[in-house]
Amino acid sequence: MYRIRIDSHHCQGHARCLSFLPETVDFDDEGYAQVPEAKSRHAEMTDALRQAVANCPERAFQVVEE
Numbered sequence: 187m188y189r190i191r192i193d194s195h196h197c198q199g200h201a202r203c204l205s206f207l208p209e210t211v212d213f214d215d216e217g218y219a220q221v222p223e224a225k226s227r228h229a230e231m232t233d234a235l236r237q238a239v240a241n242c243p244e245r246a247f248q249v250v251e252e
Protein backbone atom coordinates (compact mmCIF):
# COMPACT_ATOMS: atom_id res chain seq x y z
CA MET A 187 0.00 0.00 0.00
CA TYR A 188 1.24 3.48 -0.89
CA ARG A 189 0.17 6.59 0.90
CA ILE A 190 0.45 10.20 -0.29
CA ARG A 191 1.89 12.70 2.15
CA ILE A 192 2.04 16.43 1.59
CA ASP A 193 4.77 18.12 3.58
CA SER A 194 2.84 21.22 4.57
CA HIS A 195 6.02 22.99 5.70
CA HIS A 196 7.45 22.82 2.19
CA CYS A 197 4.42 22.99 -0.14
CA GLN A 198 4.36 26.35 -1.90
CA GLY A 199 1.22 25.72 -3.93
CA HIS A 200 2.90 25.13 -7.30
CA ALA A 201 0.03 22.76 -8.19
CA ARG A 202 2.08 20.52 -10.47
CA CYS A 203 0.80 17.56 -8.47
CA LEU A 204 -2.73 18.55 -9.45
CA SER A 205 -1.96 18.12 -13.14
CA PHE A 206 -1.01 14.46 -12.60
CA LEU A 207 -3.66 13.61 -10.02
CA PRO A 208 -6.66 15.88 -10.67
CA GLU A 209 -9.07 13.50 -8.93
CA THR A 210 -6.89 13.19 -5.84
CA VAL A 211 -5.28 16.50 -4.97
CA ASP A 212 -7.25 19.25 -3.33
CA PHE A 213 -6.22 22.66 -2.02
CA ASP A 214 -6.87 24.41 1.24
CA ASP A 215 -8.11 27.99 1.49
CA GLU A 216 -4.55 29.33 1.32
CA GLY A 217 -3.69 27.45 -1.87
CA TYR A 218 -1.62 24.65 -0.42
CA ALA A 219 -2.10 21.06 -1.53
CA GLN A 220 -3.94 18.59 0.61
CA VAL A 221 -5.14 15.08 -0.05
CA PRO A 222 -8.28 13.84 1.68
CA GLU A 223 -7.61 10.78 3.80
CA ALA A 224 -10.00 8.70 1.68
CA LYS A 225 -7.93 9.42 -1.44
CA SER A 226 -4.47 9.18 0.05
CA ARG A 227 -4.01 5.41 -0.14
CA HIS A 228 -3.19 3.60 -3.36
CA ALA A 229 -2.70 -0.10 -3.94
CA GLU A 230 -0.02 0.46 -6.57
CA MET A 231 2.71 2.96 -7.30
CA THR A 232 1.33 4.39 -10.54
CA ASP A 233 3.02 6.55 -13.16
CA ALA A 234 0.85 9.47 -12.05
CA LEU A 235 2.10 9.14 -8.47
CA ARG A 236 5.71 8.91 -9.65
CA GLN A 237 5.27 11.96 -11.86
CA ALA A 238 3.69 13.98 -9.07
CA VAL A 239 6.61 13.16 -6.77
CA ALA A 240 9.21 13.89 -9.45
CA ASN A 241 7.67 17.20 -10.50
CA CYS A 242 7.12 18.87 -7.14
CA PRO A 243 9.86 21.51 -7.04
CA GLU A 244 9.69 21.69 -3.24
CA ARG A 245 9.84 17.90 -2.70
CA ALA A 246 6.66 18.38 -0.69
CA PHE A 247 4.64 15.77 -2.55
CA GLN A 248 5.71 12.41 -1.18
CA VAL A 249 4.55 8.83 -1.46
CA VAL A 250 5.45 6.43 1.32
CA GLU A 251 5.11 2.66 1.23
CA GLU A 252 3.22 1.18 4.15
Ligand code: F3S
Nearest residue numbers: 197198201202203242
Ligand atom coordinates in the same frame (compact mmCIF):
# COMPACT_ATOMS: atom_id res chain seq x y z
FE1 F3S B 1 2.64 21.77 -3.29
FE2 F3S B 1 4.41 20.53 -4.72
FE3 F3S B 1 1.90 20.21 -5.28
S1 F3S B 1 4.62 22.58 -3.91
S2 F3S B 1 0.93 22.12 -4.66
S3 F3S B 1 2.90 19.58 -3.40
S4 F3S B 1 3.55 20.45 -6.76
